[in-house]
Amino acid sequence: MNPQKENVKTSAPKPRKKKIQFSKFYPDFLIERDWDKCIKCKICIRECTYEAHGWDKKRETLTEDHSKCVGCHRCEAMCPTGAITIKRHPSAFREHDTWKPWFIKNVYKQADTGGVLLAATGCAVPFRNYWDHLVLDACQVTNPPIDPLREPMELRTYLGPKPDKLEVTLEDDKFHLQTKVGPWIKLEVPIMFAAMSYGAISLHVHQGLARAAKELGTLYNTGEGGLHASLYEYGSNTIVQCASGRFGLHVDYLNAGVAIEIKIGQGAKPGIGGHLPGEKVTEEISKTRMIPVGSDAISPAPHHDIYSIEDLRGLIYALKEATEYKKLVFVKIAAVHNAPAIASGIVRAGADVVVLDGLRGGTGAAPTMFRDYVGIPIELALAAVDERLRQEGIRNQASLVVSGGIRCSADVVKAIALGADAVYIGTPALIAVGCTMCGRCFTGKCPWGIATNNPDLIKRLDPDTAFEKIYNLVHGWAHEIQELLGAMGLNSIESLRGNRDKLRAVGLNEVELRILGVKHAGE
Amino acid sequence: MAFEIDAKDLHYRELNKLIRKAVAEGHKHLILKNVNGQRYIAAGVSAQIDIDIYGVPGLDLGAFMRGPRIRVHGNTQDGAGNTMDDGKIVVEGMAGDVVGYAMRGGKIFVASDVGYRVGIHMKAYMDKVPVIVIGGKAGDFLGEYMAGGVIILLGMYSRYPERPIAGIFLGTGMHGGVIYVREGLPETQLGAALQIEDINEEDEKILRGYLQEYCADLNYDFNEVMAAKFVKIRPQTHRPYGKLYAY
Numbered sequence: 001m002n003p004q005k006e007n008v009k010t011s012a013p014k015p016r017k018k019k020i021q022f023s024k025f026y027p028d029f030l031i032e033r034d035w036d037k038c039i040k041c042k043i044c045i046r047e048c049t050y051e052a053h054g055w056d057k058k059r060e061t062l063t064e065d066h067s068k069c070v071g072c073h074r075c076e077a078m079c080p081t082g083a084i085t086i087k088r089h090p091s092a093f094r095e096h097d098t099w100k101p102w103f104i105k106n107v108y109k110q111a112d113t114g115g116v117l118l119a120a121t122g123c124a125v126p127f128r129n130y131w132d133h134l135v136l137d138a139c140q141v142t143n144p145p146i147d148p149l150r151e152p153m154e155l156r157t158y159l160g161p162k163p164d165k166l167e168v169t170l171e172d173d174k175f176h177l178q179t180k181v182g183p184w185i186k187l188e189v190p191i192m193f194a195a196m197s198y199g200a201i202s203l204h205v206h207q208g209l210a211r212a213a214k215e216l217g218t219l220y221n222t223g224e225g226g227l228h229a230s231l232y233e234y235g236s237n238t239i240v241q242c243a244s245g246r247f248g249l250h251v252d253y254l255n256a257g258v259a260i261e262i263k264i265g266q267g268a269k270p271g272i273g274g275h276l277p278g279e280k281v282t283e284e285i286s287k288t289r290m291i292p293v294g295s296d297a298i299s300p301a302p303h304h305d306i307y308s309i310e311d312l313r314g315l316i317y318a319l320k321e322a323t324e325y326k327k328l329v330f331v332k333i334a335a336v337h338n339a340p341a342i343a344s345g346i347v348r349a350g351a352d353v354v355v356l357d358g359l360r361g362g363t364g365a366a367p368t369m370f371r372d373y374v375g376i377p378i379e380l381a382l383a384a385v386d387e388r389l390r391q392e393g394i395r396n397q398a399s400l401v402v403s404g405g406i407r408c409s410a411d412v413v414k415a416i417a418l419g420a421d422a423v424y425i426g427t428p429a430l431i432a433v434g435c436t437m438c439g440r441c442f443t444g445k446c447p448w449g450i451a452t453n454n455p456d457l458i459k460r461l462d463p464d465t466a467f468e469k470i471y472n473l474v475h476g477w478a479h480e481i482q483e484l485l486g487a488m489g490l491n492s493i494e495s496l497r498g499n500r501d502k503l504r505a506v507g508l509n510e511v512e513l514r515i516l517g518v519k520h521a522g523e
Numbered sequence: 524m525a526f527e528i529d530a531k532d533l534h535y536r537e538l539n540k541l542i543r544k545a546v547a548e549g550h551k552h553l554i555l556k557n558v559n560g561q562r563y564i565a566a567g568v569s570a571q572i573d574i575d576i577y578g579v580p581g582l583d584l585g586a587f588m589r590g591p592r593i594r595v596h597g598n599t600q601d602g603a604g605n606t607m608d609d610g611k612i613v614v615e616g617m618a619g620d621v622v623g624y625a626m627r628g629g630k631i632f633v634a635s636d637v638g639y640r641v642g643i644h645m646k647a648y649m650d651k652v653p654v655i656v657i658g659g660k661a662g663d664f665l666g667e668y669m670a671g672g673v674i675i676l677l678g679m680y681s682r683y684p685e686r687p688i689a690g691i692f693l694g695t696g697m698h699g700g701v702i703y704v705r706e707g708l709p710e711t712q713l714g715a716a717l718q719i720e721d722i723n724e725e726d727e728k729i730l731r732g733y734l735q736e737y738c739a740d741l742n743y744d745f746n747e748v749m750a751a752k753f754v755k756i757r758p759q760t761h762r763p764y765g766k767l768y769a770y
Contacts, residue, residue: 115769245644246625250608251569251589278762290627290648291670295761296698300668304643305602305621314562314582318605321539322567322587367768442768 022108026101027066030089031075037083038062044075044084049445049457072438074447106368117368120441120451122268122360122405122427125372129360130379130512131411135521137502138487146491148482154492155478157422159259160184160328160352162396185258185328187422188217189478190493191412193470194357194403194426195241195263195332197223199276199285199297200364200441201451202458203230205433208466210234215467216474221424224263224274224299226288227253239330242319244273245299247289251322259353260319261330262312264303267361267378267404269370270334274299277365280444282453313349320350328352334374335359335381335404340388347389347398354398355424356381360405362427364451365442378404379418383516386419386498409480418516419498432473433466525575526550531557535581539563546570560600565591585612601638604631607653613740617659617682626653626672630733634741635659635680639690640667645700647671656737659683663690667714669758670699675733677705677748687712694756702756703730705748719754726755 031052040062044053052068053075055061066089076084093101106117139145146153160182167178193209200223207230213220214237221239222231226248231238238257242249254260265271276285276297286293306312316329331346332355333339343354358378363371382402389395402415403424415423431437434448441451449460481493490496504521505513513520526545530538538561545553551572555564558578565574566586574593576584579600585593586605594613601619604612609628620638623631628651636659643664645653653672659681666674678688688708695714703726707719722730730753738745 109769113769116767118768246606246627247646249587249606249625250627251567251587254567254587286648290651291646292648292699292761295670298644298668298670298696298698300644300696304640304664304667305605305624314602318563318566318583318586318602321535321563324543324567 019112021112023105023112024067026091026093026105026108027069027089028105029069029071030066030087031064031069032085032087033062033064034083034085037081039081039083041080043078043080047074047078047447049074049447049454050440050443070438070440071436072440072447073436118365118442119368119371120362120364120366120439121371121437122362123372123375127359127377128512129405130377130508130516131405131407131414133506133508133512134379134414134503134516134518135506136410136413136417136484136488137504139489143489145489146486148479148486151486151491153482153485154494155189155481157187157190157493158184159187159399159401159421161398164396183326183328185219186217187219189474189481190416190420190422191216191474191477192218192239192401192422192424193220193429194362194424195221195223195239195261195266196364196426196430197225197241197276198228198288199223199225199280199453201430202446202449202453202461203228203284204458204461204463205430205450205466206231207463208433208468208470209429210237211463211467212470212474213237215471216478218474219258221261222257225276225285225297226290227256228284228288232256242315243299244301244303245297247291247297247299254319254323254327257327259328259330260323261332261355262303262315262319262351263332264306264312265334265336265357266332266363267334267357267359267375268363269366270336270375271301272367272370273301275365277442277444280453282455285453309345309349312346312351316350330355330401332357334361335376335378336374337376339376339381340384343385343400344388344392344394347394351398353401353421354385355401355403356385357424358382358402358404361403362430363441378402378406378415380512380515382415382418382420383500383518387517390498409477410484412477413481413484413496414503416493416496417499417502418518419500421497428473429470432469433461434469525552525554527554527556529556530559530561530578533561535561535563539566542574543568546572565593585610604629604655607631609651615741620662623653623655626655627651628653630654630656630736632656632737632740633658634743636661636682638662640664642666642669642672642674642702644668644670645672645674647700654733656733658737658741658743660686661689661693664692664695665689666694666700666702666756667692667696669694669697669702672700673729673733674700674702675705675730675737676702676708679705679748680743693717694758697756697758698761699758701726703753704756705753706751707754713756716759717756718759719756722753722755726753 050068054063163179209220224241224243235256239259240257241261243263278294278296330353331351335356335358359375399421402420446452449457500517503518505518506521554575560581562581564580569589571590576595581600583602583605589608590610592611598616599618602621604623606625611630614633617635618633618637622641625644639662656675692714
């Protein structure tokens with residue numbers, strides 16, 4: 001018994017008082033309106049899905065509620081007179097290196113709601129970004145660089161197990177390959193589009209990704225939300241995903257693509273499942289996921305039929321049997337401490353491709369603590385996994401695909417030099433279609449029409465534009481990769497794969513150098 | 524005429540090839556003899572066909588399948604009906620763990636006991652309602668994360684009289700569907716935030732429908748099965764985690 005509690009006076013119920021919300025007092029952003037330029041056309045009101053802009057009827061003027069602004073810049077971009085600027089709100093707390101505004105505001109939010117902090121995008125903590133400490137080699141004097149504009153340059157990549165050795169016979173002066181190889185997946189560029197489910201992002205973005213993958217000769221990944229009927233025609237450029245929720249997963253779906261990815265984990269939230277909030281389960285989403293409208297789509301943390309490497313082998317071969325060994329099976333894990341040992345198990349379980357998703361991997365929704373503090377950077381995980389698989393003599397038995405924090409073509413080149421066969425990009429593809437990284441994907445209100453399925457909002461991004469922007473991005477990166485390869489004197493991406501001698505580190509310590517298997521610049 | 528396959532000494536890959544070949548040739552009834560732990564039998568098979576299995580099928584019997592009606596004349600190992608889409612699996616004995624994981628349609632009738640994690644994340648959509656009927660008892664986590672469909676637990680034909688009818692954490696995280704339990708169960712076995720309710724007329728109708736079919740398939744006495752009171756466990760909300768977050 002709590003004596004203090006016992007003595008509490010039971011007075012008559014007071015009139016309901018509005019609860020104080022500390023988190024609303026200190027806005028993140030400031031909407032600055034230049035009244036000389038503003039023509040009161042109210043476009044800002046229509047464009048803002050968070051209702052940060054308003055109209056005061058009495059005073060016949062625009063109003064703004066800074067506390068509702070998420071910093072998406074939609075109003076700023078759409079304002080016909082350029083009258084709006086979105087700035088960081090200048091209201092400041094006293095300087096404190098430990099208690100930065102981020103932590104103070106998060107405490108307010110949780111004190112107000114008692115909830116779990118939710119975030120989107122990838123890890124926002126400035127852990128060392130190893131890509132930015134790695135530099136590439138180039139030819140000078142002793143060996144000539146190659147100009148990809150006048151000489152062929154091959155980016156073609158084959159995913160799938162490679163044989164330990166090739167048996168060749170000579171008959172009638174011709175060589176004949178005796179070893180049975182494949183099935184393999186041919187990529188014209190070693191950049192694929194990462195799993196982002198229909199539901200998390202709009203159908204138009206999916207259509208854009210699918211078309212871009214087809215035109216570029218690469219693959220996109222359905223994510224775990226099933227495959228919309230309009231996308232079956234892109235099958236030869238599709239990876240279908242099998243996650244723990246098994247949404248929209250049936251025989252036609254499994255057979256629709258060229259590969260099936262078993263999603264064990266993702267870099268943004270290792271160790272926990274997914275959760276598409278009921279608000280985002282609209283009529284169309286419901287059809288594709290095959291769950292009722294408005295129902296939460298919950299993916300359990302583990303696949304409950306996989307509690308071990310043996311069980312994983314069980315599912316890998318169940319999928320292979322169900323698709324008659326015509327599809328490659330990918331297994332995707334978040335990069336965690338024991339990634340090398342786990343990857344070894346995945347290869348031995350029969351996966352054709354191992355996917356590692358690093359700490360900085362993006363998401364439409366993850367608990368902030370997971371997004372920021374669970375998992376390890378992809379650069380270290382990749383180097384460690386590639387090394388481990390080589391030591392065990394099984395590196396050829398599966399391809400290695402990495403993702404999570406790849407921002408430019410040089411990151412792709414460095415990843416391949418560290419041992420990756422190909423990379424997945426998610427966030428860059430979304431930024432290409434207008435994402436401003438405001439990180440509010442989980443609200444379903446994306447003002448750019450990307451991370452939403454609100455029928456009015458998805459019109460803001462049509463599939464043709466999505467296709468064109470994504471295609472352009474990868475087209476540009478592909479040419480940059482050719483240039484970088486040429487400068488190193490290589491004419492094929494295959495010659496770069498795992499070729500860590502083409503990398504040097506700047507400003508890393510000995511442990512980091514050892515794990516990355518890279519020499520320091522100057523060595 | 525039934526088409527017979529002798530599974531003795533066959534690897535599952537060869538066995539499945541023979542099954543798919545027989546399906547492609549238009550056979551409507553297959554009899555698999557001497558099955559001894561072969562995995563993935565009829566996995567991904569999309570056809571209206573009857574399959575009689577003699578022996579013990581291995582992991583993931585009928586995984587992803589759409590349509591086949593399988594009768595196991597004996598026990599079956601783990602993962603029967605994994606992510607099954609449509610069809611029917613009748614097991615004349617016991618079934619292992621993870622029966623009907625993420626099952627979307629069709630029926631699984633087990634004569635006796637099942638293991639752990641049965642019916643996890645089953646889901647229903649429109650006219651597709653997956654159904655699992657268990658004649659014996661179930662291990663822990665029955666119907667965990669259940670999003671739709673029907674599980675009926677009878678507890679009558681068990682090899683383990685000393686055990687409770689269901690293990691612990693029944694229906695944890697359940698956000699759709701319904702679990703019926705004959706003669707009720709102790710609250711200690713329930714997952715968090717679930718309640719045991721009495722059944723109504725609508726439930727009675729559902730139970731009668733499925734149990735009539737179940738009893739006919741397994742040669743049980745329907746009147747005896749229906750002679751006891753059933754209870755039901757349903758989720759309180761289809762959005763169990765709607766208020767979890769702060770943003």
